[in-house]
Amino acid sequence: MYKQAIAKEILDFTDTVKKFVKKDCEPIDDLIEAQGKIPEPVVQKVRDLGLYGMTIPTEYGGLGIGATGYCLVAKQMGWAHGAFRSLIAVNNGIGSQAILLAGSEEQKQKYLPDLAAGKKLSCFCLTEPGAGSDAGAMTTTAVKDGKFWVLNGLKHFITNAPIADVFTVLALNDKEKRTKGGITAFIVDKGTPGLKIGQLHEHMGSKAAHQSEVIFEDCRVPEENVIGKVGEGFRTAMKTLDIGRLTLAASCIGYAEKLLKMGSDYAKVRVQFGKPIAEFQAIQWMLADCATEIYAADCMMLDAALRYDAGERQGALASMAKLYASEIACKVADRVLQIHGGMGYMVETKVERYYRELRLYRLVEGTSEIQRLVISRAVLKDELQI
Numbered sequence: 001m002y003k004q005a006i007a008k009e010i011l012d013f014t015d016t017v018k019k020f021v022k023k024d025c026e027p028i029d030d031l032i033e034a035q036g037k038i039p040e041p042v043v044q045k046v047r048d049l050g051l052y053g054m055t056i057p058t059e060y061g062g063l064g065i066g067a068t069g070y071c072l073v074a075k076q077m078g079w080a081h082g083a084f085r086s087l088i089a090v091n092n093g094i095g096s097q098a099i100l101l102a103g104s105e106e107q108k109q110k111y112l113p114d115l116a117a118g119k120k121l122s123c124f125c126l127t128e129p130g131a132g133s134d135a136g137a138m139t140t141t142a143v144k145d146g147k148f149w150v151l152n153g154l155k156h157f158i159t160n161a162p163i164a165d166v167f168t169v170l171a172l173n174d175k176e177k178r179t180k181g182g183i184t185a186f187i188v189d190k191g192t193p194g195l196k197i198g199q200l201h202e203h204m205g206s207k208a209a210h211q212s213e214v215i216f217e218d219c220r221v222p223e224e225n226v227i228g229k230v231g232e233g234f235r236t237a238m239k240t241l242d243i244g245r246l247t248l249a250a251s252c253i254g255y256a257e258k259l260l261k262m263g264s265d266y267a268k269v270r271v272q273f274g275k276p277i278a279e280f281q282a283i284q285w286m287l288a289d290c291a292t293e294i295y296a297a298d299c300m301m302l303d304a305a306l307r308y309d310a311g312e313r314q315g316a317l318a319s320m321a322k323l324y325a326s327e328i329a330c331k332v333a334d335r336v337l338q339i340h341g342g343m344g345y346m347v348e349t350k351v352e353r354y355y356r357e358l359r360l361y362r363l364v365e366g367t368s369e370i371q372r373l374v375i376s377r378a379v380l381k382d383e384l385q386i
């Protein structure tokens with residue numbers, strides 16, 4: 001049904017990606033897991049397909065397929081190793097969107113074509129050790145000095161930071177105003193004196209993803225690198241997160257679909273009490289619940305993405321899609337692990353890897369609790385239009 005609402009070129013492109021995933025990505029799943037990275041020839045295919053720049057308009061070298069196109073592709077990519085999401089999600093999402101939404105024409109011309117082509121990588125520096133969910137509590141400062149802004153502070157958990165060329169950084173220019181006009185967004189180029197990469201943390205999943213601290217020590221940023229207006233950075237950052245949340249929902253749905261297939265395949269071949277476990281109602285009901293929740297998450301995500309592309313920017317819709325998809329995907333992983341019995345706990349079935357990886361999505365780009373906060377605020381202000 002939804003296909004009628006989506007341009008044929010986008011559906012055709014999604015089909016191309018589906019074939020790429022099947023032919024080039026799924027067969028190297030174990031290799032990526034063992035090496036902690038995607039082999040360069042496959043990364044080049046990702047570049048050639050334009051997957052780094054799906055949300056970037058064609059005039060800046062991207063594919064310009066919008067949130068809906070990107071979500072459909074992200075769902076297909078969910079059938080591949082999570083490293084693919086790590087590879088392309090930042091350039092398509094939080095790493096480019098602030099420039100796209102609020103940047104000057106010069107900034108767009110200078111940065112977006114290389115991000116779209118995957119020649120350069122980006123990162124988004126919002127979170128700090130003392131300012132996670134409460135991002136407005138940040139302490140990284142930006143002080144004007146002639147034609148420069150001087151940045152000092154520490155960001156952490158920044159995806160892509162160790163390999164990024166372009167850093168979008170949120171810093172405090174007015175401690176009194178904070179989220180109400182006191183935070184500014186900057187572009188900081190790799191190699192700028194005073195910009196340093198700090199500690200890397202080991203994490204429970206997504207081994208091929210890179211994240212680290214980013215340290216600013218008297219880092220001088222030219223004033224032309226301010227994104228949008230001084231003091232409007234927090235609003236830009238929040239808008240930037242909307243598209244990230246939608247596509248995160250789409251990835252969760254892709255992973256959940258793949259898990260459901262793994263659960264159903266296993267249930268058909270695993271024999272206990274003289275018959276395949278798929279014949280037990282307890283197993284059938286788990287599969288049915290997974291399928292129903294995936295379908296509900298998919299409908300929600302697509303509706304929110306289509307409305308986003310139509311110009312309807314209700315952040316609460318993206319939050320609902322992300323909240324629901326990330327939570328059901330974890331439930332699906334848990335049920336599919338249960339269907340596999342003891343084998344589900346073994347590394348070779350890969351279910352445990354999804355179980356670990358999916359846990360991340362209830363935390364990043366706003367925890368489930370923060371999504372509920374965004375949604376309830378819209379409800380209480382009578383702003384939510386479903």
Ligand SMILES: Cc1cc2nc3c(=O)[nH]c(=O)nc-3n(C[C@H](O)[C@H](O)[C@H](O)COP(=O)(O)OP(=O)(O)OC[C@H]3O[C@@H](n4cnc5c(N)ncnc54)[C@H](O)[C@@H]3O)c2cc1C
Nearest residue numbers: 124125126127132133157158159363364365366367369370
């Ligand atoms: C692998 C990884 C990659 C990341 N990549 C990036 C990145 O690229 N850029 C970036 O800027 N950040 C990034 N982050 C940071 C991520 O967005 C934060 O971890 C997340 O926003 C939560 O902040 P926190 O970890 O400080 O948790 P906290 O804010 O300390 O939250 C702890 C708990 O308290 C709850 N809580 C907090 N406030 C409330 C409230 N008002 N009501 C109810 N419950 C509340 C939270 O939901 C959570 O359960 C990344 C994190 C991870 C783990």
